[in-house]
Amino acid sequence: MRIAIAATGTVLLLAGGAALALGLGVFDAFGDPSARPLLDPAVARFAGDNGWFLPAAAGAAELLALAGQLWLVVQGRAVVHQWWPDLDPETRVRARAAADDLTRDVRGLPGVRDTRVRLTGTADRPRLRVNVSCAGDTLVSEVYGELGAGPVERYRSAVGMPDLPVVIRFRPVPARPRRRRPEPETA
Template sequence: MDRRPAHLNRTGLVLLGLVLTLLGAAALARGLGLFGDDRASAPLLSGQVHRYVDDHSWFWPAVTAAAIVLALLGLAWLLAQGRSAKLAALSLEPDGAGGTTRLPAKAVTEALESEIEDYPGVRSARARLLGTSRHPELRLKVAYSGRADLPDLRRRIADEALRRLCTALERDRVRATVRLRLVPGDRL
């Protein structure tokens, strides 16, 4: 699974949080007089900055435009967080000229989950199809108990369940990430 977007999000948010925290702490320290009482009561912007702003009529429109661009970028980032790469349906015909058969991804994943949950020692299975119809990717999480034969479970998932999935999707291969998790309880 490609974790780069999540890593970039976390890194960007941590850096932004650190910068804002440092700026806020510096402003608070100045306001409390930690840099001297004269600085605490002095205006934040000097007279030179005020003169610059007064002499350049483009300054406030430029600041407004920059704020709008930043707000739009933030909104686009926020909307991107809500989008999922989850596949809703699969088209089974590679050539749409003869019609299109759409298979709901939920039907495929439910059948796969049901099959794997019938294997001995499996407590639960959760599957998701991601990507595109042409290149679907499977994310499979299987929770198993201590009484499951792990090598046999892995073999059955690879040789039976995933092979049936490929046949159902009319694909030679489907990229899959399988996560197996041992759950406490009924040991041998």
């Protein structure tokens, strides 16, 4: 879906840039295209003969613009709820303290390099997102089992949400290659 939106945005941006360049006279070297009428004469004749055409086209454009604005509002709301969950201040403070404890516990597990904990969602449907960066040779199933057995349950009880859904994402981090010192040349 993001590719289609990006492609649509790119096409619209290029069309707007071309229209601006046309209006500024950049294409006048090709025979003064800015002096031509905006609508083809056949379309202008059709619009003149049928009084409903231009209002219907304007109405369709308005509906399309309204749909786009509503879609932007929904997307913005989703982003806001991802970064700032819709929770009361007391729960937010407890969640922040519990997240610090959970982060410390997860980093103490064998093979875990780093972790990020975030409470997201709405007040009706909160969820906990845990991103865990592990060494490449770490057994993810063992880390997952340890997470579910202790730290995640402690987080749920500290926040007061025993049925809180948890999404755990693992990301392998390759080991850093050791830099070998160049051996001194002997002659």
